[in-house]
Amino acid sequence: MHLCDVANFDESYMHGLNGDFDVYECTYVTNLLFFATMVKLGKKGVKAIIGKDLRGLTKYEKKVVEALKAKLKDNNENGLEFANKQAAIV
Numbered sequence: 001m002h003l004c005d006v007a008n009f010d011e012s013y014m015h016g017l018n019g020d021f022d023v024y025e026c027t028y029v030t031n032l033l034f035f036a037t038m039v040k041l042g043k044k045g046v047k048a049i050i051g052k053d054l055r056g057l058t059k060y061e062k063k064v065v066e067a068l069k070a071k072l073k074d075n076n077e078n079g080l081e082f083a084n085k086q087a088a089i090v
Helices: 003-017 059-089
Strands: 023-027 037-042 045-049
Antiparallel strands (some): 023 037, 037 045
16 A cells, blocks of 8 residues: 555545545455455444445456455465565565
8 A cells, every 4th residue: 555545545534524425435444455445434434335245246247256355365365474474584
C-alpha cells in the first residue's frame, strides 16, 4: 500500500465520519490477505462491506474467484515466508 492510497482512504474515512453520503473505498477487510474489498464508510466507520458477497459478478466469475481463493492464500503465505527469510538475511 502506498502513502497516496493511505491518504486517499483517510480522506474518505473523514468524509464518512463527517456524515457525507455515498463514501466508498477499497480496503482489506476479508480474511483473505491482500484481497481488497469495496466498503461504504459512515459516521461510525465501515457501514457496509459491499464486495463480500461478490455482487455484480457473473456466475462464472464468482466460480473463478472462489477457485482462486485457495491459490491466492497459498501465494500470500509463500510470499510472506520469502519476505521473512530475506529480512532475516539482512
